[in-house]
Amino acid sequence: MKIFTKKFNRRLAMMMTAVTVAMASTTSLSLPVKAATASMSENSIITFKNDAPTSERIQQLIDTAMHFYWNGGDLKQAEKDIFKGITLKGKYDVVENAFKQATVLDPYNIDLKMSLASTQIVQKKIPEALRTYEQILHLQPDHFNANLLYGMYSKLNGNELAYKQSINNLRKIDADQTNSFVQKFKETEEILGLKMNTEVPKGLPSKDHAIVILGYALAEDGTMQETLVERLKQGLKLAQQYPDSKIIVTGGVPKNGVTEADNMTKWLVEQGIAKERILPENKATDTVESALFSTEIIEEQGIKDVTVVTSASHIRRSVALFKEADRFYSKMNGKEAKRNFTNMVYMDYETVEEAHEVPKSELLVVYRDLFRTAGLWQYPGIQR
Known part of the structure; x- marks a missing residue:
């Protein structure tokens, strides 16, 4: 079961009830959501009024983003009903644009901006992700994770100076944690040069x-x-x-x-x-x-x-x-x-x-997943 499914199902039931009783003919936002339960058809449409509370609209954008992240969906329907004027080339375009809209609705929410940057990294849009991290750091200069991610992705993008500056900033914020990550990076660089065995290795232990x-x-x-x-x-x-x-x-x-x-x-x-x-x-x-x-x-x-x-x-x-x-x-x-x-x-x-x-594209994925394994969630509080 995916991490967000239980919460999503509860919200989905509440949303469907609201849609059934709503009679107002105001302009609405129609979001295609693949069936979360067996009783719903794959082409179900959930409709919300634009004058719904902002918190509900933000949550629906997050749910839409994570639904497309895991399952994909009808891009043409999304273009028509959610992201008017935006041509979508794949499911991650939906995820990115959903988080973009969410950050507009709540420009103070750092986690939404971190999620937007993560989606840009998933799409290998490093310059765009770096700009998003810069926005976060303008607002919160001591944000450890934003400094860390900005530094490493700057390095992967060819900017060694920005990486060194980020490490210096991080040591002022938390020296022990920074040194721990620097050691992880060193060991990862060594792993990048490992010898691949296509035949059975000799001398492996017979116990444990x-x-x-x-x-x-x-x-x-x-x-x-x-x-x-x-x-x-x-x-x-x-x-x-x-x-x-x-x-x-x-x-x-x-x-x-x-x-x-x-x-x-x-x-x-x-x-x-x-x-x-x-x-x-x-x-x-x-x-x-x-x-x-x-x-x-x-x-x-x-x-x-x-x-x-x-x-x-x-x-x-x-x-x-x-x-x-x-x-x-x-x-x-x-x-x-x-x-x-x-x-x-x-x-x-x-x-x-x-x-x-080791191509740059592989380096990006190695470090992206290293961060996730080390406890830095890709979508904070939503998805590792």
């Missing part, structure tokens, strides 16, 4: 070792796509060579009633892996949550060494996030983060040389 196979979106009918099957094949090779290792399969987005973890477990058992070796993690909706939720299992099982299995194009981000999740869980439990992380990949590049190049 786990193989983590990362999921990949299922087809609409619930079947596994090629990328996920190839990841499983690599994980199977590891599992056969290291028979005492636990296997964590992670992925919780359901399609046609099954999750990635469900299908992965079934596939491995069909290949002869004992079911008791397999630890399904079936709540994660993305790589950030896979790292956090799998690490909880790793901690619970007393695992000391982890081999992450995924696609080559996904491995740098995955290892960076697992190391960050390990730092968090170790700190929470009063321990030093000492787990060793190795990898095995399905090579989804044309050449090994290409695989080891």
Whole structure:
């Protein structure tokens, strides 16, 4: 279940009741919302009067943004009824423009501006995001997260001086927290140069070792796509060579009633892996949550060494996030983060040389998700 679903359903019921009893023929705002319950059709339209309380209009814009973030929707309908005069090229255009309108309705709300900047980052609109962060910092110069994000995204955009200035500002705000992030950045830079193993690594521990196979979106009918099957094949090779290792399969987005973890477990058992070796993690909706939720299992099982299995194009981000999740869980439990992380990949590049190049677009996603794993929510209070 998505993070906002329960609250959204309660608001939805109240909104539908209001629409039913409302008889005034004033100009209205019509918002297409995909059915949140089985009783509603996919093309349901919720209509609100423009003279509704501002708080309700802001909340509806937030709900619309998050609905499109997760599910998409009818862009032409959104152009016609919500964002008149704006051509929408994709669902994130709806998310961005919904937060833009929300910041107009409540220009004092910093969280809305942070959410707008996050959506611009998701779309790789770094200059636009930096301008949004600058607005926040003009209003709140000591806002730690805005300073941090502005600094790193400035660096990724080629402005090293702005990054250094941000770090200096951050040390004045909270020196310990700043030094912690600087260390995270240093370790992440090291991970960006990791060697990818396409064959089973030698010399892995025979005790307290786990193989983590990362999921990949299922087809609409619930079947596994090629990328996920190839990841499983690599994980199977590891599992056969290291028979005492636990296997964590992670992925919780359901399609046609099954999750990635469900299908992965079934596939491995069909290949002869004992079911008791397999630890399904079936709540994660993305790589950030896979790292956090799998690490909880790793901690619970007393695992000391982890081999992450995924696609080559996904491995740098995955290892960076697992190391960050390990730092968090170790700190929470009063321990030093000492787990060793190795990898095995399905090579989804044309050449090994290409695989080891780190484009700017990948850097952006690595650091964006590193921040999320470290506790900086992408949409504050709404969605990690």
